[in-house]
Amino acid sequence: MARKDIFLFFARILSSSLLVVICITDVCSQSQITFRQLSIKEGLSQNSAVSISQDSTGYLWIATQDGLNRYDGKKFIYFPYSFVDITKPDYSNLGKVYTDRKGELWIIPLDRTPRKLLPETQTFEPVPGIDDASVIYQDKNFNLWFGTYTNGLYSLKKDSEYVKQEILPSNLNGTIFNIVEDSSGDLLLAGEHSIIRFNSHTGKHNNLNPESLANGPIEANISDIVFDKKGRQWIATYGDGLYLKEKNGNHFNRISKFSFSDPLPNELNILDLYLDSKDRLWVATYGRGLYMINLSTQKINHFIAEKQNPRALHYNDILCIYEDYTGTIWLGTDGAGLSFYDEYLEKFNSFINYQTPENINIDVVRAITVDKGKRVWIGTSGKGLTQFDPLSNSWQTFTTNANSINKIASNRVMSLLVDEQNNLWIGTQGEGLNIYDSKEEFNHYSEDTAIPLSAETIWTIFEDSKNRIWLGTREKGLIQFDKRKGEVKYLKSQVLHRNN
Numbered sequence: 001m002a003r004k005d006i007f008l009f010f011a012r013i014l015s016s017s018l019l020v021v022i023c024i025t026d027v028c029s030q031s032q033i034t035f036r037q038l039s040i041k042e043g044l045s046q047n048s049a050v051s052i053s054q055d056s057t058g059y060l061w062i063a064t065q066d067g068l069n070r071y072d073g074k075k076f077i078y079f080p081y082s083f084v085d086i087t088k089p090d091y092s093n094l095g096k097v098y099t100d101r102k103g104e105l106w107i108i109p110l111d112r113t114p115r116k117l118l119p120e121t122q123t124f125e126p127v128p129g130i131d132d133a134s135v136i137y138q139d140k141n142f143n144l145w146f147g148t149y150t151n152g153l154y155s156l157k158k159d160s161e162y163v164k165q166e167i168l169p170s171n172l173n174g175t176i177f178n179i180v181e182d183s184s185g186d187l188l189l190a191g192e193h194s195i196i197r198f199n200s201h202t203g204k205h206n207n208l209n210p211e212s213l214a215n216g217p218i219e220a221n222i223s224d225i226v227f228d229k230k231g232r233q234w235i236a237t238y239g240d241g242l243y244l245k246e247k248n249g250n251h252f253n254r255i256s257k258f259s260f261s262d263p264l265p266n267e268l269n270i271l272d273l274y275l276d277s278k279d280r281l282w283v284a285t286y287g288r289g290l291y292m293i294n295l296s297t298q299k300i301n302h303f304i305a306e307k308q309n310p311r312a313l314h315y316n317d318i319l320c321i322y323e324d325y326t327g328t329i330w331l332g333t334d335g336a337g338l339s340f341y342d343e344y345l346e347k348f349n350s351f352i353n354y355q356t357p358e359n360i361n362i363d364v365v366r367a368i369t370v371d372k373g374k375r376v377w378i379g380t381s382g383k384g385l386t387q388f389d390p391l392s393n394s395w396q397t398f399t400t401n402a403n404s405i406n407k408i409a410s411n412r413v414m415s416l417l418v419d420e421q422n423n424l425w426i427g428t429q430g431e432g433l434n435i436y437d438s439k440e441e442f443n444h445y446s447e448d449t450a451i452p453l454s455a456e457t458i459w460t461i462f463e464d465s466k467n468r469i470w471l472g473t474r475e476k477g478l479i480q481f482d483k484r485k486g487e488v489k490y491l492k493s494q495v496l497h498r499n500n
Contacts, residue, residue, distance in 0.1 A: 034311040039337030043076040049332030050085045050094040052322040056103025063097040081109040090238045091221050100138040108133045129163040137179035147176025180225045190222035213251040224273040236270035261299045274321035284318035314339045360395040367416040379413025409434050409444045417461035427458025451486040474500050
């Protein structure tokens with residue numbers, strides 16, 4: 001019987017095992033979130049997803065090593081553009097797909113020439129004058145900026161048709177990996193061993209040379225920069241982990257210096273940062289999976305691939321992160337396509353035998369119910385009755401092999417019901433009825449017990465509005481049963497050959 005804080009319990013047979021899916025509002029936690037997958041099996045052109053974006057009409061675009069994909073929620077449409085996918089311990093070169101503030105879609109494919117989508121023809125028009133682009137960014141004034149691998153910084157102003165080189169390569173130390181805008185409107189360019197501040201009004205720029213309070217200059221290449229709602233600046237590095245600076249601070253610090261629940265490894269190779277709409281900072285690493293930092297609660301969760309866990313992350317090499325209009329978090333992996341986390345689907349938590357303690361059985365499920373103490377009861381076909389207590393996160397299985405007089409009559413449990421007195425009614429196949437009472441004792445009812453029951457198999461149990469209990473049986477019809485009086489009423493069909 002469902003309770004107000006438990007939305008759904010159901011079971012689904014998957015091959016020889018059964019997946020139990022449960023949603024419990026006080027039990028679901030961020031560390032248990034479920035990642036789902038889209039890969040070549042679903043039509044993605046290739047499993048290395050280097051960049052993700054959503055256009056103004058809602059289509060999701062995925063750049064891969066072998067093709068650009070447009071996804072409408074059901075199927076993929078392929079566009080013949082390939083994208084670079086190179087990741088090393090101290091840098092990465094990844095193609096891009098980007099949606100600007102006007103909703104226009106841009107790509108940087110394998111030839112490194114930026115292109116804009118023409119919606120009428122569904123073709124991409126190249127931007128002349130740039131052939132070495134690494135990243136695209138549009139500022140608050142709708143000016144476009146193109147970072148390059150070796151040719152400095154370019155702009156395409158909102159009132160211009162032509163690109164302009166803003167910073168010469170001689171004034172930069174190599175690649176611009178990312179571009180962000182700070183609260184003053186200046187651009188920050190994530191570069192090799194440095195962050196460049198660029199004033200778009202004056203054209204002046206300077207090297208900020210970020211330093212950590214403990215170790216001096218940060219020598220690693222900067223992969224990404226994010227400002228949170230408090231104005232704090234986060235920088236990600238290739239191979240040297242994550243740093244944080246307070247809004248008015250002068251130095252960066254490791255996250256271990258702040259009051260977060262756990263430190264992060266110092267040597268993380270971070271390819272992308274993403275601050276989502278719920279104030280959570282997602283950290284994509286190469287080889288170490290995904291981290292999620294809840295900035296409100298200051299808790300950190302780590303997600304990695306687990307072969308035996310269908311809910312886990314699908315790959316430990318994460319190339320990019322994106323949040324779509326619905327709040328779904330999309331992850332591009334370097335070998336398993338897309339992983340995604342949809343919080344609305346997160347109402348469903350799954351359990352399989354691999355995730356339960358030894359000797360606990362939740363496969364071949366035939367019935368599920370919940371008692372007033374919020375305990376979940378799972379009846380199986382041949383493996384007994386299992387109890388899960390979400391409050392204590394404990395499991396127990398009752399079988400006929402128990403070393404106790406107080407044990408269930410059959411391992412084949414076909415039906416379950418919790419009545420108004422919180423008694424658990426257990427219908428079995430071949431051994432009649434059991435009632436598990438408030439004393440935690442099993443009371444057995446069959447043809448041979450003091451209070452007899454003529455039915456051997458009970459397919460379903462129902463409590464009506466007058467608290468009368470009805471048993472749907474095999475060949476004995478419908479029986480109204482009282483645990484003290486026994487069989488009260490029979491309803492049998494005169495038409496059906498058998499009263500099942």
